[in-house]
Amino acid sequence: MDGHMAPRMDLAAIRADFPILSETVRGKRFTFLDSGASAQKPRQVIGAMVRMMEKAYANVHRGAYHMSEQATEAYEASRRAVQRFLNAADEREIIFTGSSTNAINLVAHSYGRGVMKPGQAVVISEMEHHANLVPWQMLRDAHGIELRVARITDAGELDLEDLAAKLADGKVGLVAVTHMSNVLGTVTPAALIARMAHEAGAKVLFDGSQAAVHRRVDMQALDADFYVFTGHKLYGPTGIGVLYAKAALLEAMPPFLGGGDMIAEVTFEKSIWAPIPGKFEAGTPPIIEAIGLHAAIDYVEAIGMPAIEAHERALVDRAMARLPHIEGVTLLGRAQDRGGVFAFALDTAHAHDVATLLDRAGIAVRSGRHCAEPLHARFNVESTCRASFGLYTTPEEVDLLADALGQAREFFR
Ligand SMILES: Cc1ncc(COP(=O)(O)O)c(C=O)c1O
Numbered sequence: 001m002d003g004h005m006a007p008r009m010d011l012a013a014i015r016a017d018f019p020i021l022s023e024t025v026r027g028k029r030f031t032f033l034d035s036g037a038s039a040q041k042p043r044q045v046i047g048a049m050v051r052m053m054e055k056a057y058a059n060v061h062r063g064a065y066h067m068s069e070q071a072t073e074a075y076e077a078s079r080r081a082v083q084r085f086l087n088a089a090d091e092r093e094i095i096f097t098g099s100s101t102n103a104i105n106l107v108a109h110s111y112g113r114g115v116m117k118p119g120q121a122v123v124i125s126e127m128e129h130h131a132n133l134v135p136w137q138m139l140r141d142a143h144g145i146e147l148r149v150a151r152i153t154d155a156g157e158l159d160l161e162d163l164a165a166k167l168a169d170g171k172v173g174l175v176a177v178t179h180m181s182n183v184l185g186t187v188t189p190a191a192l193i194a195r196m197a198h199e200a201g202a203k204v205l206f207d208g209s210q211a212a213v214h215r216r217v218d219m220q221a222l223d224a225d226f227y228v229f230t231g232h233k234l235y236g237p238t239g240i241g242v243l244y245a246k247a248a249l250l251e252a253m254p255p256f257l258g259g260g261d262m263i264a265e266v267t268f269e270k271s272i273w274a275p276i277p278g279k280f281e282a283g284t285p286p287i288i289e290a291i292g293l294h295a296a297i298d299y300v301e302a303i304g305m306p307a308i309e310a311h312e313r314a315l316v317d318r319a320m321a322r323l324p325h326i327e328g329v330t331l332l333g334r335a336q337d338r339g340g341v342f343a344f345a346l347d348t349a350h351a352h353d354v355a356t357l358l359d360r361a362g363i364a365v366r367s368g369r370h371c372a373e374p375l376h377a378r379f380n381v382e383s384t385c386r387a388s389f390g391l392y393t394t395p396e397e398v399d400l401l402a403d404a405l406g407q408a409r410e411f412f413r
Helices: 011-016 042-053 066-086 100-113 134-144 159-168 190-199 246-253 287-303 305-325 349-361 373-378 393-413
Strands: 096-097 119-126 147-151 173-179 204-207 226-230 241-245 264-268 272-274 330-331 339-347 367-368 384-388
Touching: 042 147, 042 287, 042 367, 066 096, 066 241, 100 134, 100 173, 100 204, 100 226, 100 241, 134 147, 147 159, 159 173, 159 190, 173 190, 173 305, 190 204, 241 246, 264 367, 287 305, 305 330, 305 339, 305 393, 339 349, 339 393, 349 367, 349 384, 349 393
Parallel strands: 119 147, 119 173, 173 204, 204 226
Antiparallel strands: 096 241, 226 241, 264 272, 330 339, 339 384, 367 384
């Protein structure tokens, strides 16, 4: 696993970094195809978090003593690692939250209620995860914001003509769309969407929960105003997410949560907010999780995002060569630009039954609607199974899935 930006990666060495991958399930090898829900963790992440707790733990930003200073330095070093990872201009543009969900809710409250005006609109798309849908419905109901939903095509790509139409009246304050669908695998043309939003006078937020895991994302190239991702899908721990936002926007936004650490001065009469990013990090932050996220970023960067992307592209090609040709299997979405997420339905069985049968073969896939109920309604399917790949997924595992699905079709005939 050496060599920055290496076009290839040593899959066996990578798999050896993930202890759980050598587990068995009822005597069968564990084939984990649910990284889109939450990825497994390498020793490097687990070790960094344990070392922090064993040797360098204290609360941050509080104590003048050695351990607290050390913990604060480690926490802030993680912020700088995220800044580099996203190519953000300024480390103050990185806010640690609990998750992508928390980050989007932060924007919906602070930017939505604090900066947007009633009568303005937010545009989302038909393929959003509930995390990038429900907060905007709440904003709509609380603050008189119109919620517009840009259509997707039958191939599962964002309908850019419809997006342009939804932007045309100049009332849109924010376009909030996914950078990669957690159901269809579709990667959206983010730089183009940002340009369209900006030309219409709107800001743009990308839900990068899936995208940031699979390819390099660059805030300068995208010109994103807001970008969110979540640690646990990036081989890091749960309990930590990231909001990137341009500094000028963060300066203009009121805080989301009040409490310790987010203030510069407090009297009974009033409080003065801390400068960014502190203004948006009330209370004790996810300290150990930030250390874990830093280790996860170091881990994927040592492999190289281009190498990860190339590996996953080969897996996608292999899956596309097999899955759509299995009798009775319908795949949702055929986007040109896509990542390793495949939602499918079997004509003769419910998704839960298919997933249960796959589990008997040691294959873990998710079944249900994957927090995207309106998207399933859009495609007229009640529920699907979803297989999603990680950097440790092997071509053989893709074949195992295809073989097992073929057998499942036989079983449920
Ligand atoms: C596209 C997308 N957005 C948002 C989320 C929410 O992430 P979290 O549950 O970590 O907040 C997910 C997770 O499933 C996702 O796939």
